[in-house]
Amino acid sequence: xxxxxxxxxxxxxxxxxxxxxxxxxxxxxxxxxxxxxxxxxxxxxxxxxxxxxxxxxxxxxxxxxxxxxxxxxxxxxxxxxxxxxxxxxxxxxxxxxxxxxxxxxxxxxxxxxxxxxxxxxxxxxxxxxxxxxxxxxxxxxxxxxxxxxxxxxxxxxxxxxxxxxxxxxxxxxxxxx
Amino acid sequence: xxxxxxxxxxxxxxxxxxxxxxxxxxxxxxxxxxxxxxxxxxxxxxxxxxxxxxxxxxxxxxxxxxxxxxxxxxxxxxxxxxxxxxxxxxxxxxxxxxxxxxxxxxxxxxxxxxxxxxxxxxxxxxxxxxxxxxxxxxxxxxxxxxxxxxxxxxxxxxxxxxxxxxxxxxxxxxxxxxxxxxx
Numbered sequence: 001x002x003x004x005x006x007x008x009x010x011x012x013x014x015x016x017x018x019x020x021x022x023x024x025x026x027x028x029x030x031x032x033x034x035x036x037x038x039x040x041x042x043x044x045x046x047x048x049x050x051x052x053x054x055x056x057x058x059x060x061x062x063x064x065x066x067x068x069x070x071x072x073x074x075x076x077x078x079x080x081x082x083x084x085x086x087x088x089x090x091x092x093x094x095x096x097x098x099x100x101x102x103x104x105x106x107x108x109x110x111x112x113x114x115x116x117x118x119x120x121x122x123x124x125x126x127x128x129x130x131x132x133x134x135x136x137x138x139x140x141x142x143x144x145x146x147x148x149x150x151x152x153x154x155x156x157x158x159x160x161x162x163x164x165x166x167x168x169x170x171x172x173x174x175x176x177x
Numbered sequence: 178x179x180x181x182x183x184x185x186x187x188x189x190x191x192x193x194x195x196x197x198x199x200x201x202x203x204x205x206x207x208x209x210x211x212x213x214x215x216x217x218x219x220x221x222x223x224x225x226x227x228x229x230x231x232x233x234x235x236x237x238x239x240x241x242x243x244x245x246x247x248x249x250x251x252x253x254x255x256x257x258x259x260x261x262x263x264x265x266x267x268x269x270x271x272x273x274x275x276x277x278x279x280x281x282x283x284x285x286x287x288x289x290x291x292x293x294x295x296x297x298x299x300x301x302x303x304x305x306x307x308x309x310x311x312x313x314x315x316x317x318x319x320x321x322x323x324x325x326x327x328x329x330x331x332x333x334x335x336x337x338x339x340x341x342x343x344x345x346x347x348x349x350x351x352x353x354x355x356x357x358x359x360x
Contacts, residue, residue: 071278072297094252098282098293100301106282106293110253112219114286 039101040069042121043076045145052153052174063093065153065174075100082170097128097141115139138163149176215288222285223254227308230329235355237263237337245355257283259292265353266325266339267296281315316342323350333357 040047050065063082070077076099084091095109097117105117105128117128117139124145130138138158145151151174156166225232228248236245246261259281267277279296283306290306292315302322304315311329324342326349329335334356340349 071280071295072276074297074299075280075295096252096256096282098280098295100295101299102301104301108252108256108282108284110255112223112255112285114284114291 039073040076042126043067043099045124045151046078046126046143047076049177050151050174051177052172117141132163135160138166140166146173150174151176218288219285222288222290225250225254225257225283227306227310227313228257228283230311231313231327231335233360234358235335236358237265237353237355245358251282255284259283263353263355265351266337267298314342314347330354 038044046067047069048067050067051063052065053062063080065081066077066079068077069075078097078099080093080095080097082093084093093110095107095113097105097107099105099119103119105119107113107115107117107128107130115130117130120127120129126143128139128141130140132138137160140156140158142154142156143151144153152171153174154171155169157169158164158166231248232250234245234247236243244263244265246259246263246266248257248259250256251258259279261279261281262277264277266279277297279294281292281294281304283290283292285291290308292304292306294300294302294304294315303318304324305318307314307316313327315325315327317324320341320343322341323339324347326338326347327335328338334354336352336354338347338349338352340347340351342348
């Protein structure tokens with residue numbers, strides 16, 4: 001009898017977990033980095049206005065990236081405008097990334113994508129990795145400081161079901177204006 | 178003993194049916210008809226009909242001079258931005274400094290209008306959008322966090338209530354009025 005009760009409880013837990021897994025936790029964040037420290041230290045090389053070119057399956061493009069702090073330095077706003085000349089048409093791609101404290105970012109673009117990113121820092125590198133979503137590709141933006149006001153940027157996409165197998169979508173070099 | 182076995186069996190059936198339902202939904206989501214319905218609904222949400230009364234620049238009747246907010250379309254209509262400089266709207270924030278600012282990005286995620294709020298106190302809040310004629314509520318996903326309701330009172334005037342949302346209504350902690358400066 002007792003064994004069955006334990007089994008039932010265990011199944012209940014599994015059941016509740018199975019239902020709870022797909023529910024996304026809201027991205028609430030009220031933590032702040034230390035007020036005295038430079039909260040955007042890792043992003044300093046990125047702050048400014050950039051122009052560059054890129055090429056990939058999406059086409060050949062020229063674009064601008066503007067990176068600035070806002071709201072009294074509590075957020076970092078990255079605005080990207082890219083003009084692509086594809087095989088049969090020209091398109092303008094616009095995207096905005098909002099970075100808040102806690103290494104989280106929200107990305108919106110004019111194609112209707114809404115992506116939530118986690119940010120990691122490496123030597124002279126900042127990587128934005130989108131959170132995995134069922135039946136959706138995973139995106140990875142990387143910015144590598146090349147020095148001399150230059151950086152390498154790339155956007156990689158991992159199509160489902162292999163969300164860790166990235167392919168370069170667009171890659172290029174940008175120069176600070 | 179038999180009763181427990183029956184309960185266990187019921188739970189297994191429940192788990193399997195939830196899993197089957199989820200798979201069915203995914204399959205349905207991939208059919209051309211479902212995709213067309215999905216895209217039509219998204220196109221409708223991108224019209225931002227419920228926000229039309231709120232678009233433009235507004236001056237608040239608050240404490241700070243020249244304070245107000247502005248609602249603009251961004252990313253070719255795929256998002257709205259509410260930029261605010263009214264300190265009274267910082268009710269739940271740590272400070273009400275004169276240079277208080279906030280930015281709210283409103284967007285469509287899946288088939289839901291959502292919003293993410295950032296302010297100069299470092300707060301980041303996520304909202305679900307609830308709309309009624311001439312009324313838009315940004316309801317926090319976390320009940321203890323502040324929610325906001327924008328409501329048209331007369332032509333060219335809105336009231337903004339900030340407070341905690343219960344299941345049925347908002348319990349306002351602050352209410353301010355604003356008048357339209359420009360569309």
